[in-house]
Amino acid sequence: MALSRVTPENASKRLAQFLGGTPDSIEALSDLVRAEVHARHHAPRAATLLRVARLLAPAVLVGGERLDEICDALEREGDVVLGPGGVLYATPTRVVALKRSARVFSSLPTCALAAALRCDVFAKAAMRTVASVDGLAELVKKIGGSMVTPEAWAGFERTPLADSSFLEMLQQRLEWNALGAGSLEKDGALEWRTWQVTEEGARWRRSNEGRLWWARTRFGGHHRAWTATGSPSTSPFVELSPDDADLARFALSREMAGASALRAVRSGKRMTLEVPVWLPRPEYRWLSLHAEPTPGTKGLCWEVAADDEAMITKLLAERLGLVVEVR
Known part of the structure; x- marks a missing residue:
C-alpha cells in the first residue's frame, strides 16, 4: 500500500469531516477526549490529553491548558470520571428526561452515541441533549445504560445536607480518626488557608485559626482538611475529599445569616x-x-x-x- 503525504490543510479538513465541526472547537475536543477514554476504559489523565494534542498536531495546535479546561468540564458533566492517581475512567450511559428533551451523560463519543440512540445528539460545549424521549429507554438499555431521575443523577440520596449535622459528623471523624499535625508536609511546608465567614461574605484567607483548610501541594494538587481550631501544620486533622470540603464550606457559611x-x-x-x-x-x-x-x-x-x-x-x-x- 502506497503512503502519501497529508498537508496540514488536508489533515484539518479530514478531522473536521470526522468530528462534524472545526477540530479545535470545544465540542470536537470534548469528543476526542471522550473517545480516548472510552476506547481504553481507563487511562492516566495527563497521557490522555497528551495523546489528543499529538493527534491534532498535524492540523491544529491546541494548548495543554485548553485541553485541561475541557477535561475539567467533562469531569463536572459526568462524561468521564477522575479516579485516584489522576486516572480517567469511562462511564456508562445515563439519560435524564426533562420537560421537552433529555440530557445524555456518557463517555461514548457523540457520533457513536447518535448511532446507538438512533437520533440526533446536540452538543453545546461539554453538554449533550436529545430532543425527544420517545422510545429512548429501550435503546439506552441496549447499550448498557439506564434512564435516571434528576435527583438520582445528582446523587442527592447519597449526599448529606450542608448543615450543622454535617459539621458534627466531621467533628466525630476528627475524634475517631485524626491524623498527626504536619503529617501532610513530608515534602515541605504547606501554605494553609482557612474558610473564614464574616458578615461581608465567606472566602479562603491566611490565618492561624479555623476549622476548614485548603493548601496547594508542591506538585500542583490540593489538600483539604478539617481541624478543631488550628492549622493542620500544628493541629490533629482529618483529610477531606473535594466533595466533603465543598459541603463544609456551605455548612460553615450557613452558621452566619446572609454570608451566602x-x-x-x-x-x-x-x-x-x-x-x-x-x-x-x-x-x-x-x-x-x-x-x-x-x-x-x-x-x-x-x-x-x-x-x-x-x-x-x-x-x-x-x-x-x-x-x-x-x-
Whole structure:
C-alpha cells in the first residue's frame, strides 16, 4: 500500500469531516477526549490529553491548558470520571428526561452515541441533549445504560445536607480518626488557608485559626482538611475529599445569616442566578439540568426560565443554606 503525504490543510479538513465541526472547537475536543477514554476504559489523565494534542498536531495546535479546561468540564458533566492517581475512567450511559428533551451523560463519543440512540445528539460545549424521549429507554438499555431521575443523577440520596449535622459528623471523624499535625508536609511546608465567614461574605484567607483548610501541594494538587481550631501544620486533622470540603464550606457559611446569598436578577421571562461560590458536585449537576451556565463565569452565573426560579432557589436554600436575594 502506497503512503502519501497529508498537508496540514488536508489533515484539518479530514478531522473536521470526522468530528462534524472545526477540530479545535470545544465540542470536537470534548469528543476526542471522550473517545480516548472510552476506547481504553481507563487511562492516566495527563497521557490522555497528551495523546489528543499529538493527534491534532498535524492540523491544529491546541494548548495543554485548553485541553485541561475541557477535561475539567467533562469531569463536572459526568462524561468521564477522575479516579485516584489522576486516572480517567469511562462511564456508562445515563439519560435524564426533562420537560421537552433529555440530557445524555456518557463517555461514548457523540457520533457513536447518535448511532446507538438512533437520533440526533446536540452538543453545546461539554453538554449533550436529545430532543425527544420517545422510545429512548429501550435503546439506552441496549447499550448498557439506564434512564435516571434528576435527583438520582445528582446523587442527592447519597449526599448529606450542608448543615450543622454535617459539621458534627466531621467533628466525630476528627475524634475517631485524626491524623498527626504536619503529617501532610513530608515534602515541605504547606501554605494553609482557612474558610473564614464574616458578615461581608465567606472566602479562603491566611490565618492561624479555623476549622476548614485548603493548601496547594508542591506538585500542583490540593489538600483539604478539617481541624478543631488550628492549622493542620500544628493541629490533629482529618483529610477531606473535594466533595466533603465543598459541603463544609456551605455548612460553615450557613452558621452566619446572609454570608451566602444567591442573587436572582429578573429580565423578562428569564432569570439570572448569581451563585456566591463554586457549588458542590450534586447541586452543580442538578442545577445544570435546569439552567444554562453563563459563558465565562465558571459556573457562578446561570440563566433559568422565570417559571423554574422558585423550584431552583428553594432546593438550593434547603440543601446549602443559600439566602435568596431577588433584584
